Amino acid sequence: MPGGIKKDIQLEIGHVLFIDIVGYSKRSINEQRGLLDRLNQIVRSTEEFRSAEAAGRLLKIPTGDGMALVFYKNQEEPVECAVAISRVLEEHPELQLRMGVHSGPVSGVIDVNEREHWQPLLHDLGTCEVKHDVRVGVVNLFSDGVGNPHIPKKIQLCKKQNARGRWILLATALLLLAGIITTFTIVSRRPVRSNYPIEKKSIAVLPFENLSEEKANAFFADGVQDEILTNLAKISDLKVISRTSVMQYKSGVARNLRQIAEDLGVGHILEGSVQRAANRVHVNAQLIDARTDTHVWAQTYDRTLDDIFKVEGEIASNIATALNAKLTETEQQILTAKPTDSTAAHDAYLRGLALEPRGWYSAEAKETLRRCYAEAVRLDPKFVAAWARLARIDSLMVFLGTDATQERRDAARQALDTAINLQPDSTDTLLAQGYYDYWVLRDYPKAKDLFAQVRNRLPNSAEVPAALALVARRQGLWDESLNYSDQALTFDPRNPQLLADRAWTYTIIRRFDDALKTSDRLLKISPTDPDAIAYRAAIFHAQGKLDEAQKLLSGLHLDFANDSVTEILIQHWLFNRDYQNLIKTLQPALTDLGISAMGRALYREAIGFAQLRSGDKAAANKTLLQARSDLESLRQRDANNPELVARLGAVNAYLGEEETALQEAENAAALLPASQDAVVGPALEEDLARVEAEVGENDRAIARLQKLLNTPYSSVSHTGPITRALLRLHPSWDPLRGDPRFQKLLVELAPNG
Structure with missing residues (x-):
């Protein structure tokens, strides 16, 4: 034997939790990846892990289709971990698991079955023959809130036929078989062996180091890394992590x-550097097996x-x-x-790509992005990718209301x-066309068809399932949207957006607890991001x-x-009736x-609304008249903008122009009904209310409020649906507080309100 390795090895006792995904082999590759990533996230979230x-x-x-966790402290650790996982699984019905616990070798170990405080949860299932003619004793762990009381079919078959049951074994350990709700089977007295490879054809391309003397060329190093990543992502036989997640691991x-690979769920890392001088470029790249x-x-x-x-x-x-x-x-x-x-033209295009992560909501950043792509197509009128990006940024400006004028629509x-x-x-x-149909035309079925076409050709894309999630959300297909979101996070697990x-x-x-849990994940990645904090x-x-708050x-x-963060701050001041702070700020x-x-x-x-509610009606009228003038000027260029029309309705109501206010608010709701947009349509109904x-x-x-309390949507003002709180x-609802019907509305019990 090699030096330094002794023949007599002191064995430790391991307490193993085996987990595998039910029906894994019947799933598509993308679904398998999504389920494995979700399983990893759930397991890593447990206190025991x-x-x-x-x-x-x-x-x-x-x-391959799950994992084995070997604990060393005591035999209760894997059981407690399994119980914790089971509780989280209630929120993920799409993820069905088999879980089993095994300790080995067991010499001198008190079996977990003999621990007194577990006894009420343990139910004897007898013995069953497994591999190599070995018979093992099996118990089922369940209670009212955990596990499955039904006897697994394979145990039933094993008892009836007294033959070898087709148990799933990882090495020589027995896995519990479960149905929709996870069942726990505790197996003991058999040593554990495991030697399973992780997914080999998986890679993350980390940011390349910029070695150029001109530090302004950092965009070029980022661009080279991004284009290599994009090329790799088009290879269907690879799993490639998307750009946003890897950009957090800066060079230099x-x-x-090893930790990065585990965070991203890959086996390999590509690192590199770029040095640019005049018309020459020096690129160094190295592929590393992060496991070894x-x-x-x-x-x-x-x-x-x-x-x-x-x-x-x-x-x-x-x-x-x-990577074969x-x-x-x-x-x-x-x-x-x-x-x-x-x-x-390539330089201008790369400058735009480098700015995109910062250009989602800022109007100024979007204009800068647009100039980059416009310059790229000016320098090369046949640059397809730059034309596509230009179409996308113009479409986005329409969608977000930054500039929804006919001129901007025509430019897109x-x-x-x-x-x-x-x-x-x-x-x-095709991506640009999908976004145009989504953002400008709001033709959601057509947008989904286009994104589905692209998905077949970009197997590693996080952007495509993310876009499908957003479109499904606009259609009110909430579960479908969350499913697509899961798939996107498989390829971009650390993407804050x-x-x-x-x-x-x-x-x-109104699944606020789940929203907070997801927010926790977001803040761990971007703890100082103002949008994440405000949301x-x-x-x-x-x-x-x-x-x-x-x-x-x-x-x-x-x-x-x-404006999205500022709007949440405005609402916070209004909730606290802190009118003077709002006005001053x-x-x-x-x-x-x-x-x-x-x-x-x-x-x-x-400001005008705060002045009105604080009792300064003269100042409020002056401010609101100016606001109405601003909005009317904007409407001359964008007459069919529902948000703009809704705001005119609100301002006229504050000014006492009752008939005009109602007409404007009704028009806004008619411009974008809930049947056309499940997210914003009901929000315009709230504005009307x-x-x-x-x-x-x-x-x-x-x-109207009674109906909205049971409708999923997102208000323009508070980034979510109305709740009783x-x-x-x-x-805004002060005029209703003296009405007994409104008071009854506040105390009526509702599932999520």
């Missing part, structure tokens, strides 16, 4: 590759800048070869494709048509927990350009040139 891992007394062994600092910390492949490229696409394709191809991934003919062609002949259509004319079957073009969207979906359907505060608002919002830096925003015209109008409306309450139409307002807190 975290404590044992922190103490260095846990061995986690992937098994020490990185624990060994180099699998490495290569250095010294080429002209014109050859960068060839270098990126070669790297992706070499990695595929190193099979390339189709189409995939080989993709790796050798050259999207543009213009290095300047023109950019999309150009991409279609140049390369209609490009995945970039995906987690924020998932938390928002839970909030929409969590909004969940507490919906539950009426103002103190919890205050703790989060008190340290938040106010950025008027971030928002006043500077009215002269801030960085704020959009719509943003200024909304802030002016909030506010106007009805303000002008004294109590009957209509209360009837919000009705109690918000001053």
Whole structure:
């Protein structure tokens, strides 16, 4: 034997929890990956797993369709872990598990079956013959809230036929068979062996280090990494983690590759560096097996800048070869494709890509993005990917209301048509077309069809299932949306936007505890992100927990350009009737040139409402008249913007223009009914209820609120649906408080309100 290894090895007793997914082999590859990632997240969330891992007394062994967890402290650890997992599984009916516990060797060990406090939960199932003619004693662990009291069919068969039961064994350990609810079978007196490989063809491409003397070239290093990642993601035989999750592991600092690989659920890591000088580029790339910390492949490229696409394709191809991934003919062609002949156009395009993570809600950032892509297509009018990105950013500006004018709609259509004319079957073009149908036309079935086409060609894409989740949400298909969200997180597990969207979906359907759990995950990744903090505060608002919201919002830096965060702060001040603080804080925003015209109008409306409720009617009228003038000017360019029309309805109601207010609010609700948008449509109904309450139409307002309390949706003002807590807190409903029907509405029991 090799030196340093002794023949006489002191064996430790291990207490093993075996877990496998029911029906795993019948699932598609994407579904398998999604279920495994969900299982890993659930297991890692348990206190038993975290404590044992922190103490260095846990061995986690992937098994293809599940895992084995070896604990060393005592034989109760795996049982308690299984119980904890079972409780979480109640929220995930799509994930059905078999779980079994085994200790070995057992010499000198008190069997868990003999522990007195477990006795009431243990039910003897007799013995059953397994592999090698061995018979084992089996007990079932269940109670009212945990496990499955029904005898597994294979146990029944084993008893009836007194023959070898077809038990699923991992090595020589017996797994419990379960139905829809997890059953626990405790098996003992048999040593444990496990030797299962983890998924080999999985990779994360970490940010490349920028070695250029000009640090402004950092965007180029990020772009090279992103394009290599994109090329790899198009190979169906690989699992590739998406960009947002890997960008958190910045270059230039020490990185624990083994930990990163475990966080992302991959076996391999690609690292590299880029040095650009004049017309030359030096790229170094190395592929590392993170499980063993060994180099699998490495290569250095010294080429002209014109050859960068060839270098990126070669790297992706070499990695595929190193991981024994099979390339189709189409995939080989993709790796050798050259999207543009213009290095300047490519630079402009990469600058846009580098800004995209920061450009989702900021109007200024979206304009900067647009300039980058517009410059790229100016320099190369045949640059399909840049035309597609230009169409997407224009479509997004329409959708978010940043600029929903006809001119912007036409610009989005023109950019999309150009991409279609140049390369209609490009995945970039198809994605842009899907977003146009979703964001501009709100043609959700057509958008889903297009995204489904792209999904077949981009097997590792997190973006496509994420888009499908958003579209399904607009259709009111909440479970389908959450399922797509799970699939997206498989390929991008540390993407803050995906987690924020998932938390928002839970909030929409009033599953506030799930929303908070998802928010916890989000804040662990982005603990200082103002959007993440504000969204969590909004969940507490919906539950009426103002103190919890205050703790989060008190340290938040106010950025008027971030209207979503500012709106949540406005609602917080209104819930607390802190009118003077609202007025004082928002006043500077009215002269801030960085704020959009719509943003200024909304802030002016909030100030006017606070002045009205605080009793300063003269100041309120002056402010609200200016807000109405701002909104009317905007409507001249965007007459069919439902949010804009709804705001006009509210302002007119505050000004006492009752008939006009009702007409505007009704028009807004008719422009985008719930049948066309399950998320925002009911929110416009809530805006109508506010106007009805303000002008004294109590009957209509209360009837509408009764319906909305049982409707999933997201309000424009508080990022979630109305709840009884919000009705109690918000001053908008003050005109209704003297009505006994409204008071009854506040105390009626509801499942989620």
